[in-house]
């Protein structure tokens with residue numbers, strides 16, 4: 001059952017990165033869109049993600065619930081030492097979620113929209129930035145349970161070159177996913193071109209920030225290179241990702257949307273695999289070499305049994321419904337039925 | 342403000358904020374389903390407009406409820422890491438099931454909000470019902486988790502270790518049923534009166550009377566039935582509390598001295614230092630009767646409980662009085678309305694009844710907040726009743742007061758914006774729904 005639960009944990013992080021990531025990315029793209037085109041970007045985005053919007057963010061909650069029920073020590077350690085970035089991320093989630101709803105459901109369209117949009121776009125950037133920082137700090141040996149002053153315990157636990165680089169990388173990935181996704185959601189050529197060029201820029205940014213992650217890892221003594229290139233899975237995944245990148249650029253020229261989506265999703269999946277495979281099951285690496293391991297720091301057997309059953313049972317209900325939701329709206333948008341305002 | 346107090350206040354603030362949205366998220370889908378049903382059956386467009394107007398409001402509330410709930414699931418760890426480290430695996434069962442319920446709710450909401458004119462109409466209607474049912478289920482599940490904190494079960498506590506854990510037993514603890522029942526009714530009563538009150542106001546002002554009358558009636562019937570059942574369920578809760586948390590009951594009733602033939606105290610100012618209650622109205626023997634159905638039964642007072650285990654008496658007592666007081670007023674409104682419905686049709690058009698409902702608009706939510714204050718403050722100093730103290734659970738991180746100020750500012754602004762948007766929504770009713778023909782409304 002432990003393995004079932006770990007699979008669910010991994011899958012919910014993965015899906016959150018893909019679906020939630022594309023969702024954040026749409027806001028980031030809007031932030032970096034020239035004023036004239038913003039309305040169009042917004043409309044495309046709303047049509048594309050509106051119906052599944054709420055569901056995308058459930059994956060984060062599932063991951064958190066799995067952590068606090070199944071792996072309470074890991075959850076509470078992260079909550080204590082990463083309190084500050086978690087709080088910032090939460091504020092980002094609040095701001096983003098409410099601004100998204102407000103701007104579409106406000107009965108009057110006036111100056112308030114400017115405020116909602118500004119809040120929405122900025123929080124779309126900040127939230128994944130801090131998610132990345134949190135992810136970075138879990139593996140960068142900066143969490144220090146023996147620290148005896150505020151800065152070491154609660155600030156330098158997450159504020160490092162490496163973590164910030166991971167944060168920026170995450171932002172670029174989100175923007176990339178969104179741009180690729182949105183290419184397939186527009187019906188006219190100029191918009192398609194716009195999203196294609198955005199996908200390129202985001203991709204270049206991701207490569208630059210990726211380089212920054214490696215540099216930071218090297219400077220701060222994090223064996224990232226070893227995690228990725230020190231084992232067959234890592235090498236295979238990173239090679240696959242690089243090869244598919246070439247293919248992706250080629251297809252971008254052609255504008256083949258379905259394949260593009262699959263490729264982009266594939267790349268992000270590969271990146272997540274390489275970065276999690278080598279140090280599995282140690283999901284938090286502490287200062288001084290200590291680890292918090294999924295295989296050791298888990299709850300009691302009965303708890304895991306119950307949690308696993310709940311997850312399996314839940315997916316029996318959820319997955320078909322979710323697929324049907326995505327399927328029906330894909331079909332209808334493709335047919336170009338009604339338009340929201 | 343010290344860190345411990347700040348953490349408690351931040352928790353209370355976040356929960357107090359979330360509960361408003363979750364009540365609405367649990368109940369409004371049912372109201373919409375009724376209006377929607379009438380529309381599908383009768384083809385009367387006013388019902389369609391009511392459904393659509395409500396669904397816009399619900400979308401706003403739902404999003405706010407969802408983000409504030411997400412915040413809560415992190416806050417449990419951010420503020421009470423030591424509690425979660427031990428309690429997580431024990432009381433986590435309802436949370437893991439709740440994940441499913443939320444997910445289904447979110448999916449069904451996607452279908453419902455974006456599905457106008459896209460699906461078979463009864464399928465579309467059904468997705469709205471699913472939103473309501475899964476919301477209600479998730480509410481019941483979270484309350485079961487809270488009930489576990491009041492009546493811990495499903496583990497043995499031996500030498501400071503939590504052993505023999507059984508998450509299913511933990512979920513079905515002694516308090517879950519009475520709390521869940523009371524909470525569900527409270528959600529219907531609070532949301533019902535709030536919605537009915539707003540529509541009543543518009544009727545009194547003679548604005549779009551047809552629209553508001555239909556909306557009012559749906560909300561008012563739910564509200565009235567729930568408000569009449571509420572005191573009955575409250576009685577079950579009180580008997581239950583007397584059994585498992587005598588300290589909480591004593592604080593609720595400001596009952597300091599153990600004794601027989603204990604009076605029920607109404608109002609009054611409890612003074613913990615002198616252990617007396619000033620200016621209270623006493624109904625002889627009634628508390629004994631309510632707890633044990635015997636006017637002479639003994640009821641434990643605070644003197645039978647060690648001083649360090651006393652909850653704050655005054656807050657708990659006042660909060661309890663407020664809840665019961667509001668409950669009585671709402672019950673009266675409910676009874677009058679139902680009499681009007683069955684016997685005295687002309688009451689329904691009369692201004693005094695509508696005005697009464699206008700006054701009742703906020704009462705349900707005041708009662709909900711007060712009721713949770715009773716439950717949570719009355720549990721102090723324990724976070725897990727009799728097992729772990731709240732003070733031992735708090736995060737070691739200093740500076741929580743800043744976090745509290747920040748969240749206060751955020752929640753305040755959100756409350757202001759949501760209120761403002763709701764106000765606009767209501768003002769726009771005429772433009773959006775009443776006058777324009779239905780063909781204009783196919784989008785939202």
Ligand code: HDD
Nearest residue numbers: 520524527530572575576578579665668708709712713716
């Ligand atoms: C519309 C809201 C509302 C109304 C009218 C009432 N209540 Fe209530 N009450 C709640 C809303 C509420 C609540 C907010 O939902 C609580 C908090 C925890 C819970 O389970 O329900 C609660 C808790 C609560 C508790 C504590 C339960 C516990 O700690 O386990 C008791 C003893 C009562 N109530 C009793 C009553 C009585 C005797 C009422 C008579 C009129 C009453 N309530 C009306």
Ligand code: HEM
Nearest residue numbers: 349352353356357360483486487713714717718723724731
């Ligand atoms: C939504 C309705 C709820 C409201 C309005 C509410 C209110 C409060 C209040 C006022 C406090 C502070 C008590 C004090 O420190 O004096 C508190 C504390 C707390 N509540 Fe609740 N509560 C609610 C539901 C829940 C639920 C469902 C849970 C858990 C499953 C929960 C968990 C906690 C925890 C962990 C604390 C902090 C520890 C403590 O003070 O005992 N609450 N809540």
Ligand code: HEM
Nearest residue numbers: 362363366367402403406407410411413414443476480483
């Ligand atoms: C008595 C207390 C509570 C009740 C009745 C309640 C009920 C609900 C309901 C009905 C929703 C759906 C959102 C909506 O319709 O607006 C919701 C959302 C949520 N609640 Fe609560 N809740 C309570 C307390 C809590 C607590 C203590 C937590 C966390 C520990 C929590 C976590 C969540 C989460 C994560 C969501 C978002 C789910 C989504 O995206 O739909 N809730 N809650």
